[in-house]
Structure formats: structure tokens, C-alpha cells
Amino acid sequence: MAETVLEIRDLRKSFGALKATDGVSLDLVRGEIHALIGPNGAGKSTLIHQIAGSLTPDSGTIRFLGRDVAGLDMAARARLGLARSFQTSSLAREFSALRNVMLAVQARQGSSLRFLRPVMQDASLTEPAMAMLARVGLAERAHVPAAELSHGECRQLEIAIALALGPRAFLLDEPMAGMGPEGSRRLTAFLDALRQEAPILLVEHDMDAVFALADRISVLVYGRVIATGKVDEIRNDPEVRRAYLGESA
Numbered sequence: 713m714a715e716t717v718l719e720i721r722d723l724r725k726s727f728g729a730l731k732a733t734d735g736v737s738l739d740l741v742r743g744e745i746h747a748l749i750g751p752n753g754a755g756k757s758t759l760i761h762q763i764a765g766s767l768t769p770d771s772g773t774i775r776f777l778g779r780d781v782a783g784l785d786m787a788a789r790a791r792l793g794l795a796r797s798f799q800t801s802s803l804a805r806e807f808s809a810l811r812n813v814m815l816a817v818q819a820r821q822g823s824s825l826r827f828l829r830p831v832m833q834d835a836s837l838t839e840p841a842m843a844m845l846a847r848v849g850l851a852e853r854a855h856v857p858a859a860e861l862s863h864g865e866c867r868q869l870e871i872a873i874a875l876a877l878g879p880r881a882f883l884l885d886e887p888m889a890g891m892g893p894e895g896s897r898r899l900t901a902f903l904d905a906l907r908q909e910a911p912i913l914l915v916e917h918d919m920d921a922v923f924a925l926a927d928r929i930s931v932l933v934y935g936r937v938i939a940t941g942k943v944d945e946i947r948n949d950p951e952v953r954r955a956y957l958g959e960s961a
């Protein structure tokens with residue numbers, strides 16, 4: 713039995729009369745990509761926000777690495793290794809790509825007497841940061857300010873930052889959005905390998921990417937998981953086809 717990294721049980725969140733999360737239970741196990749799909753407004757982002765800690769559930773539990781994270785804010789969950797990626801706003805736009813990753817390396821290493829040395833010459837920061845940039849294919853862009861990177865390069869940089877934080881699980885909300893065909897192909901190959909480092913809960917509208925990558929898929933409709941299964945099970949599930957894939961039963 714695979715080790716459960718993230719365990720969500722009977723999670724509920726309403727906005728007024730709207731039940732955005734209506735009793736969601738799901739697991740993320742070691743080594744997997746678990747895709748979360750569903751129509752617009754189904755509650756996918758709301759769920760990711762609650763797991764990451766930027767939104768408080770009304771009820772239910774979220775356990776990460778065996779620990780109930782209810783009392784932990786977003787930063788504390790990130791320190792535990794819950795990496796939420798693809799928030800472009802998290803980049804320091806005036807800093808180089810390298811400096812952005814170095815900040816993450818530094819955050820992971822914790823405070824030290826490092827302030828005695830010029831940061832950009834500190835090999836204990838630059839070397840791991842360069843290694844992360846190389847992994848995501850940005851080594852040649854290391855000294856370019858984040859503000860001058862393309863949309864796709866910003867996404868790569870966000871992954872490098874997430875990697876530098878030593879993630880134990882990734883929450884990825886629509887990583888393929890705006891990537892273009894070549895960028896999507898590259899990112900798909902990258903995520904395919906990334907699952908070995910830490911499992912991925914993947915919210916994605918690009919069904920080619922989902923079907924190519926997912927070990928399991930959960931389908932969310934009106935805040936409820938209507939099905940969880942392997943790719944073929946989900947593709948052939950009549951309720952899923954009716955509710956989401958837009959087919960008459």
C-alpha cells in the first residue's frame with residue numbers, strides 16, 4: 713500500500729449559500745500525479761486554497777505527512793514541504809532568476825551568520841540555486857530579472873523555487889495555462905519525472921496533459937467528487953461523461 717502524503721476528509725467550505733467544497737475526501741500518495749478535473753466553478757481552486765492554507769475550511773480535516781495542518785498558516789505548511797506553485801506574484805520581479813531561487817534556498821537553510829558574506833558570492837546559496845535553474849532549463853537565463861522572463865520561463869522559475877524549498881508534495885493549479893504547445897510538451901515531460909521527487913495534486917484543464925500524466929483522476933462537480941479512478945476508468949465512467957465531458961448518456 714502506497715504511503716499517503718496528503719489526506720483530505722469531508723472538507724466543506726461555503727460562500728453564503730454556495731457550497732464551493734461539499735464534503736470532499738481525497739488522498740495523494742507517494743509517487744503519484746493525482747489530477748483534479750471538473751468544469752469551471754466546480755471548486756478546484758477553492759480546494760487548493762484550503763490545502764495550501766490561504767482559505768480556512770468550514771469543517772473537515774487536512775492531514776499532511778500524518779499531521780493535521782488546521783492550525784498552520786500558509787508559510788508554516790510551506791515549511792513542512794507543501795509546495796504550491798505557479799503563483800507568479802510570488803516572484804521578486806526586480807531580482808534575477810538566480811536571486812529568486814537563492815532566496816528560497818536561504819529560506820530553507822534558515823538564518824545563519826550568512827549576512828557577514830555578500831549574498832551573491834555565497835556558494836552555499838548560488839550552487840544549489842544554479843542546480844535548480846539547470847533542472848528546469850533556465851540556467852542560461854540565471855542573471856535575467858524575473859520581470860523580463862517570458863510567461864513560460866516564469867513558470868519554470870516558480871518550479872525551481874518550489875524545488876529549492878525541498879517539497880514533500882506539490883499543489884499545481886493549471887500549470888499548462890498559457891504555455892503554448894512546445895512549452896506544454898516540455899512541462900509535461902518535466903512533471904512526469906517530478907512525481908518521483910514528490911507527489912503532485914494537479915488541477916488542469918488541458919486534458920491531453922491530464923490523460924498523459926495522471927496516475928489517478930478525481931472529478932469535481934459542484935464541490936463534490938463524483939468519481940476517482942485511473943485514466944481509463946474516468947474516461948469510461950458514464951456519470952463523468954455526462955457531467956463533465958459533455959456527452960449525453
Ligand SMILES: Nc1ncnc2c1ncn2[C@@H]1O[C@H](COP(=O)(O)OP(=O)(O)OP(=O)(O)O)[C@@H](O)[C@H]1O
Nearest residue numbers: 727730731732750751752753754755756757758759
Ligand atoms: N472568495 C469567494 N467568494 C465567493 N464565491 C467564491 C469565492 N471563491 C470562489 N467562489 C465561488 O466558488 C465556486 C468555485 O470556484 P473555484 O474558483 O474554486 O472553481 P474552479 O473549479 O477552480 O473553476 P475554474 O476551473 O474556472 O478555475 C464558484 O462558483 C466561485 O464563483
